[in-house]
Each structure stands twice: as structure tokens, then as C-alpha cells.
Amino acid sequence: MSETQERVALVTGGSRGIGRAVAELLAVRGHHVAVNYVSNQDAAEEVVAAIEGVGGIATAVQADVGDEAAVAGLVENVESTLGPVAVLINNAGITRDDLILRMKPDAWDQVIATNLRSVYLCSKAVMRGMLRARWGRIVSLSSVAGVYGNAGQANYSAAKAGIIGLTKALSKEVGSRGITVNAVAPGFIATDMTAALGEAAADAVVDKITLGRLGSPQEVAAAVGYLASDDASYITGQTIVVDGGLTL
């Protein structure tokens, strides 16, 4: 992996947290990275500046990945500025937690759109380029919530489980063309998403984590980066759990 490779990578939700760590890792590898965000332009520009600061190439692109027209525009924009997408990281995600008894349809729909519909839309939009190249890597961020289910996260767990099914199905559709499709299911990672839950919640979870601490975005990015590399050429349709032993 010492050689640098000028592939084009699109990281959805690359402005913060895990997405940012993945964008930075792929840029170091020599990829030209499109850093997608939805509202936090400053954060996205900061990621681009950090990448350029170490000699990498990146560009920030705004788009709501749950929206069909926005995704079409996003991929067109990236293809015209950087080239066809060879590596797609479906990372953008949100939570709108509630007990199902209190969950509004809006909270259900938004979480499904941003976490799951987005994976369908983005994978579809980059597929022609990958088929032409007869090479491609798609890695999507699932969650242990999608594997085991979390109380209070029926919407999020459904979306993240959906990603695992989509990953398996799509891997079979395009496997014969040199395209692999995989997922990574993180446990409890220190980002804005989990900071929102508060310290008490984090402490309670840490007790259950075999390694005794939260994970870092970089530790998730390492698994994502591996699946997105040439080294992972014989792995497809899989979901790698990166949770420090939380779900053992």
C-alpha cells in the first residue's frame, strides 16, 4: 500500500467524525477526495484545507444524500471536476432516537432517507463509472444497531440493517465486474453523534466494551480504508464489526 493511487473517492458526510477520518486517510493514499456535507460548509472546508495542507487533493461538495436530484447533481459535479468515482464511501448518517410509541413518521422517514435511501441513490449514481472502469469499491457505514438492534433506535436500526442487506444484494449484482461492496458496523465511536448522548450514557456503554474505551474515528476509518483498497480484492458482501468487543 506504499504506492499512491490517483483514484477518485467520494465520501458522503465527510465533513465531520468518521467521514472526515476516512477522507483524510484516502487522501494520504493519493486519492482525490470529494468531501460531501449537507449544512456544515465550514467543517467541510476545514477538512479540504487539512488534506491540502499535507499535499493531498480534495474538494467540498454540498448535497443532501437522501434527495434524488441532489445526489445526481453531486455525482455529476464530482465526475466533471475530479473524474469518475472509483471509491464510494456511504458514510452520511443521522439519528432521531425515540421509543416507537412516540416516534413521529417524520423521524422514521428522515432517518431512513439519510441513512439508507442515500446508499441506494449514491451507489446507483456512481455505478456506470465503475462498470466502465470494471473496478470499484463501495463501503457503507452500518452500525452494531443494525446487527443487534438498539432500543429507542427502531428507525436507525432498520436503516443500518437495511444497509447490510443492500450490501449483500448489490455485491452479487456487480461482483463479476471487479466491483466489491462491503459495510463496516462501528460500535460506540467518539464523534459528535455520540457526544450528543451525554457522558453518563457513554460511561454506561464503556463498561460493556471489551477494550474498555470508546473507539476513535481513525480506528473505524482503518477498516473502511482497507475494504476500499486493492488489498481487499477478495472480500465482498461482508459487514466488518469494529466495536472494541462491545457485542461479544
Add this chain to the structure above:
Amino acid sequence: MDRSEIEAKLVDLLVDELGLERDDITMEAKFEEDLDVDSLGVVELLMALEDNFDVKIPDEEAEKITTVGEAAELVSQKLNG
């Protein structure tokens, strides 16, 4: 471009892009049944048609194509109206 030129170029594409045997290709041949092209292969063929003939083929029309002749006919319609 007349029909025979379109057909000749289409056959070249089938040989070059999908790796088919030139001798197997007739206008009546069905992609999936006779030529062993899977459904993704048909999608790839349509992409190749769009790139090489500089036409746009909407998904609804692409879905109806089952034979080589139908593909030639569609391209001919797109090029010559």
C-alpha cells in the same frame, strides 16, 4: 448513418465490449437466451451504445430490448428520428 452501418458497428461493439463470438451474432439473436449475456451485460451494452453512437437511451426504452435487431432499431430511431 444507415441501418447497415449501425448494424455493423453494433456487432463490433458486441465483440469488443461483451466478448461475444462474431459468428453467433444475428439480428434475431436474443441477448440473454441465445448469446448468454446477463442482464448487467445488457445494461453495459446500452452504455456502450450511448457512448459510441452519442445517443441517450432512457431506462424505460432500454428495458424493452431483448434482441440484437431491437438494439439496432432503437439506435436507428434515436439517430434518424
